[in-house]
Amino acid sequence: MGTVIAFANQKGGVAKTTSTYNVGVALALAGKKTLMIDLDSQASLTISAGMEPYDYENTIVSVLDKGSTPISRCTHELQPNLYLVPSRLELAQLEVVMIGRPVRETILRRAIAPVRSLYDYILIDCPPQLSILTINALASADRVLIPVKTDYLAYRGLEQLLDTVAEIRDLVNPQLTVLGVIATMYEMRVKDDREILQLLQEKYSVVATVKKLAAVKKGVCDGKAVMEQAPTNDAATEYEKVAACIMEKGGI
Template sequence: MCKTIAIANQKGGICKTTSTFNISVALATMGKQVLMIDFDPQASLTISAGLEPLNLEHTVCDILKKSSESVTNCIYKFNNISNLSIIPSIIDLAALEMGMQTRTAREKILARALDSIKHSYDYIFIDCPPQLSILTVNALAACDYVVIPCKTDYLSYRGLEQLENTISDLKRLVNENVEILGVVATLYEKNVKDHNNILNLLHKKYSVIGVIKKTVEAVKGIYEGIPVVLRNPKADISVEYVKIANEILIRG
């Protein structure tokens, strides 16, 4: 049975896209059929996967419009792994989001679109935008689980409460099945006292399924569309993302 997982946090720059890409690739290399959905108008996941948004015939926008395109026409295979695919994004998603506000049952637009393809995948990962917008609400309404990347600083930690409240509201009103699968602590620096304090707080309050250290390895190879788990599988960050993928296999 397909599990849909949103990678969500209203803050930017906390490794949502990096985590989505590397966890997806790790699971695909384990033989799982994986679909990534770039749900951010910045299209960072699309670009990271080696695609140029402006050159694509169809994007996630086409499945969100009132006269929607078939979802299968918006899916592109990832060049390096046959069982990994992506629905790309484009800057037009920002304008489309405004129009979604007036739609009937607007929280479920994405969920309805994905119903027809879930049988083809073991996992669907949604890379959410860095704000609690109608796009993020759609992702949460469509998913079974939420994985929350959280930078190990105080403001990021405090921001988790707002996201928790949003998920609780969605669970009560729109998607009773959604659960927080776990938190991934990101950009962690072992030698920074505050980072250790926040990591300890995260462990006390949440289920921490991985700790991603701050490293330049995360962004190397991005222009070639190659995630770190493929480019340098022995790197600490790669090993940790594989551990997170295995934890998702166990929990999800």
């Protein structure tokens, strides 16, 4: 049975999508069959993977819509061992409809169930809100990874996310646990960043620290993960560390 991992943080721009994609590629390169699900109407993960959202009819929208299309029909192969369920803008409208449905928290969990045994890992890229979509991701997940920028407001936003995780665990998904925090966009020269990283390390389990580096950004417009275009880059090593942590401690 594949482990489902949500990359979640209600704060915007903390590298959820970048982390999902790079960890997905790292797991695939390590020989693990990995499915990534783009759960954000901005479709950033879809674009990062080099796909054009409007070229595809079968997306996460068809999976979550009433009379849902099986997720297997909305899954696209990116490279050996790496698969993606893409997103598109209409997911924003669907969200409103989802809120009106009974048992709305487990729509994604029920959709994933038939394919769980086909993959080693299923990674979910969450949108930047504690919306019904993020709740669906947390209700489906065995583990949560929390990308967080090394700045004070991002640090302060973590408690709210952890409260939500605890509530989902109590109410709908008892096996949900936090695998750890990925410190992102770290700038060692900046004193604030060093202090926040230390606070994060004291309070949470920091599985990797990814520096703010041009190579990470460049990978997005090239449709390539950092370990593919710059294998010796520090960010590549850190994302491989996250993948190793998942393989070591992420199992269920």
